[in-house]
Amino acid sequence: MSVWNIHLLNARHDLTCVLSEIRQASREAVARASDHVDLPDFDLVVRARQDRSADGAVQGHAPAPGVIEIALTPDRFDAASFTRALVRQMAHLIRWTGPGYGKSLGEALVSEGLAGHFVLQVLGGQPDPCDSVRHAPGAMRQAMNEWARRDYDHARWFGGKGDLRKWTGNSLGHRVVAEHLAERTGDPAALLATAPAEPFRQILRRIAAAEGQADPEAAPSEEG
Numbered sequence: 001m002s003v004w005n006i007h008l009l010n011a012r013h014d015l016t017c018v019l020s021e022i023r024q025a026s027r028e029a030v031a032r033a034s035d036h037v038d039l040p041d042f043d044l045v046v047r048a049r050q051d052r053s054a055d056g057a058v059q060g061h062a063p064a065p066g067v068i069e070i071a072l073t074p075d076r077f078d079a080a081s082f083t084r085a086l087v088r089q090m091a092h093l094i095r096w097t098g099p100g101y102g103k104s105l106g107e108a109l110v111s112e113g114l115a116g117h118f119v120l121q122v123l124g125g126q127p128d129p130c131d132s133v134r135h136a137p138g139a140m141r142q143a144m145n146e147w148a149r150r151d152y153d154h155a156r157w158f159g160g161k162g163d164l165r166k167w168t169g170n171s172l173g174h175r176v177v178a179e180h181l182a183e184r185t186g187d188p189a190a191l192l193a194t195a196p197a198e199p200f201r202q203i204l205r206r207i208a209a210a211e212g213q214a215d216p217e218a219a220p221s222e223e224g
Helices: 018-032 079-096 106-121 140-144 152-156 170-184 198-210
Strands: 004-008 042-048 058-065 067-072
Touching: 004 018, 018 079, 018 106, 042 198, 058 079, 067 079, 079 106, 106 140, 106 152, 106 170, 106 198, 140 170, 140 198, 152 170, 170 198
Parallel strands: 004 042, 042 067
Antiparallel strands: 058 067
């Protein structure tokens, strides 16, 4: 069983009304994830935010090995959403013990795709909205061309800051991992959490070729 500590940033009492719910949902998330994989020891930092956007009620981040940060809007707290966000970050937590989140676009696609499928393995249900967004025509070709680039624009691919739809990178990564899991049914997402990203590149190439977005024999660009 992993050792984990929860740090509630509540000096101004913003979280007071949901403290017990946060603790309970956190314990639930750890227990559910631990049924599938040994979690690394970690610190969970929870703080309040006042984001009123549609997807702003709870946001997660795993910025470094052994650290998960969750920001939530207290008056919109929902235990199921909190648990789901936390389990997603646990996938990133595990990945930090292996190759890390990654510095190239391809590595980020795989990290996010694996996180989405880890949530499905642990909690079930339908893919999260960020994993099921429809990407624009040509996005797959762009992803192949930029796969190895370390100077890729993360906000453009994952945050909707530019010409690509928000969460395009998440949905592409989710689809690539789904294809791998369909081909190798003995590889649950939890066991792939530290898998290197490069083998997934060929899967993206095959999907793109099937959709007429690339020549399957053409090697992706090594720009960057």
